[in-house]
Amino acid sequence: MSPSNSQAVSRKLEEASVWVNAGLQILTGSLDSQSILPKLASYSLNAGGKRLRPFLVRAACEALGGDPDRAVHAACAVEMIHTYSLIHDDLPAMDNDDLRRGLPTLHVKYDEEQALLTGDLLLAEAFREILRTPLGPSRIAVMASRLASAAGPAFLVGGQYMDMYHPDRAGMEWIGRMIRGKTAAMIRVSLELGVLSSCSGDDLLDQISVLGDKLGFLFQLTDDILDVSGSTEEMGKRVSKDAEQDKSNPVSMMGLEKADALADKMARDIETELSALRGDWSSVSDLALYLPHRRS
Numbered sequence: 001m002s003p004s005n006s007q008a009v010s011r012k013l014e015e016a017s018v019w020v021n022a023g024l025q026i027l028t029g030s031l032d033s034q035s036i037l038p039k040l041a042s043y044s045l046n047a048g049g050k051r052l053r054p055f056l057v058r059a060a061c062e063a064l065g066g067d068p069d070r071a072v073h074a075a076c077a078v079e080m081i082h083t084y085s086l087i088h089d090d091l092p093a094m095d096n097d098d099l100r101r102g103l104p105t106l107h108v109k110y111d112e113e114q115a116l117l118t119g120d121l122l123l124a125e126a127f128r129e130i131l132r133t134p135l136g137p138s139r140i141a142v143m144a145s146r147l148a149s150a151a152g153p154a155f156l157v158g159g160q161y162m163d164m165y166h167p168d169r170a171g172m173e174w175i176g177r178m179i180r181g182k183t184a185a186m187i188r189v190s191l192e193l194g195v196l197s198s199c200s201g202d203d204l205l206d207q208i209s210v211l212g213d214k215l216g217f218l219f220q221l222t223d224d225i226l227d228v229s230g231s232t233e234e235m236g237k238r239v240s241k242d243a244e245q246d247k248s249n250p251v252s253m254m255g256l257e258k259a260d261a262l263a264d265k266m267a268r269d270i271e272t273e274l275s276a277l278r279g280d281w282s283s284v285s286d287l288a289l290y291l292p293h294r295r296s
Contacts, residue, residue, distance in 0.1 A: 005286055005289065005290070006290055006293065008286060009286050009287055009290040012055065012059075012283055012286070012287075013050055013051060013052070013055050013287075016051055016054050016055035016058050016059075016075075017050075017051040017054070017055075019054070019058060019068065019072065019075070020051055020054035020058075020072065020075045020076060020079060021046075021051075023072045023073070023075070023076045024045050024046075024076050024079065024080075027076055027125070027129060028041055028042045028045065031121075031125065033121075035117075036114075037114070037117055037118050037121050038121070040106060040110060040114055040115070040118040041083075041118050041121055041122055041125075043106065043109065044083050044086070044087055044100075044106050044118065044122075045079070045080070045083055045122075047100065047101040047102075047103050048101045048102065048103075049083075049101050050296075051079065052187070052190075052219070052287075053075070053078045053079060053082055053186055053187060053190040054075035054076070054078060054079050054190070055283075055287070056187065056190035056191050056194060056212075056215075056284065056287075057071050057074050057075040057078060057190045057191075057193050057194040057197070058071055058072075058075060058194065059194065059281075059283040059284050059287075060190070060191045060192075060193075060194025060195050060197075060198070060201075060208065060284065061194040061195070061197045061198045062194075062198075062280075062283070063194070063198075063201075063279040063280050063281045063283070063284065064195060064198035064200045064201040064204075064278075064279045065198065065200060065279070066194075066197055066198025066199065066200065069134075070133065070134055070135060070197045070198075070199075071133075071193065071194055071197035071198075073129050073130055073132045073133045073134075074130055074133060074143060074147075074193040074194070074196075074197055075190075075193075076126075076129050077126040077127065077129045077130040077147060078126075078147070078186065078189065078190050078193065080122045080123070080125060080126040080129065081122070081123060081126045081147070081151050081156075081186065082186055083122055084118075084119040084120075084122035084123045084126070085119075085151075085156060085160070085186075086100060087105075087106050087107075087115050087116075087118055087119040087122070088115075088116070088119045089160065090105040090106070090107065090115075091107055091112060091115060091116065092107070092112060093112075094160075094164060095241065097241075099232070106118060123151070126147070127144060127147070127148070130143055130144050130147060130193075131144065133197070135197070135199065139196060139199070142196060143193055143196050143197075146189055146192050146193065146196075147189055147193065149189075150185040150186055150188065150189035151185075151186070154181070155180070155181045155182075155185030155186075156181060156182060156185050156186060157181075158181045159177075159178050159179070159180065159181020159182030159183070159185070160181070160182050162174075162177065162178040162181060162182070163178055163182055163247075166245075166247045166248070169248075170247075170248040172250070172253055175248060175249060175250060175253065176217070179216070179217050179220045179250075180213055180216070180217070182220075183216050183217075183219060183220040183223075184212065184213045184215075184216020184217055184219075184220070185213075185216065186216075187212055187215055187216035187219060188208075188209055188212025188213050188215075188216055189212070190212070191208045191209075191211070191212040191215075191284070192205060192208060192209060192212065195208055201278075201279065204277060204278065204279075207273075207277060208277075211270060211273055211274060214266060214269070214270055214273075215270055215284070215287075215288060217266070218263060218266045218267060218270065218288065218291055218292075219291060220250075221250050221251075221259060221262065221263050221266070222263055222291045222292055222294060224249040224250055224251045224252075224259070225251055225256065225259055225260060225263065226294070226295070226296075227241065227249075227251070228251055228256055229256065230295060230296075250262070260292070263291070263292040264292050266288075267288045267289045267291060267292050268289070270285070270288040271285040271288055271289055274288075
């Protein structure tokens with residue numbers, strides 16, 4: 001990928017970050033609570049991150065000529081669920097991480113009990129947020145249903161369970177199912193919510209869902225590559241975790257060179273498939289081509 005394209009992707013990610021951050025600040029500032037949990041939620045939400053999922057919500061909506069203002073509540077909801085999952089994933093009972101996005105994890109800065117409750121708050125409020133989408137009730141119901149499915153036991157929660165209770169010998173089929181749950185589902189639903197927010201692409205949902213799963217696998221693949229070849233400073237979190245815990249992933253199964261080649265091929269394939277769809281999917285294509293070359 002050329003430096004100019006890489007800069008364009010970075011610029012679009014930043015634009016989406018500013019867009020969704022404005023919505024998140026309004027949201028967390030309006031939370032009514034008898035505790036400091038909204039403050040803790042703000043700490044984790046404002047810790048940074050790529051805002052990849054909100055970017056995809058916005059990009060999919062705009063690809064079909066939709067108004068991104070109609071998609072911002074869905075983008076906020078997706079980011080809240082993603083952040084809740086990270087807070088819980090970092091807890092000592094799970095991955096026991098002390099660094100996230102270059103900052104102390106929430107349970108390290110405060111304590112485990114408050115981190116657990118903050119995650120609960122973000123999960124619950126995410127669904128209140130998506131219900132604020134300025135569209136008809138039947139469309140909002142479809143959006144909330146798809147988000148609940150992606151975040152539930154068949155996908156995000158189930159994939160995290162698989163990752164926690166990793167078999168001694170995991171084949172590529174098992175690894176693929178785990179990734180489809182713990183990573184790809186929230187990337188897939190981000191694209192789906194963007195399409196639904198556009199109100200003009202329902203006929204593309206099945207194709208977008210398939211491409212979302214492929215993009216999610218690509219993202220996890222490049223994350224696993226960086227876990228081997230990157231640094232804590234670049235990633236903003238501890239690296240080499242899977243190797244330390246003797247867990248299998250695509251890189252450990254096929255080796256770094258083949259994993260790099262697969263990432264490049266997947267990115268090109270996704271670009272080709274997106275180019276065949278109605279609408280302007282260049283922002284999502286550029287992201288796919290960028291992922292094999294990212295360093296954070």
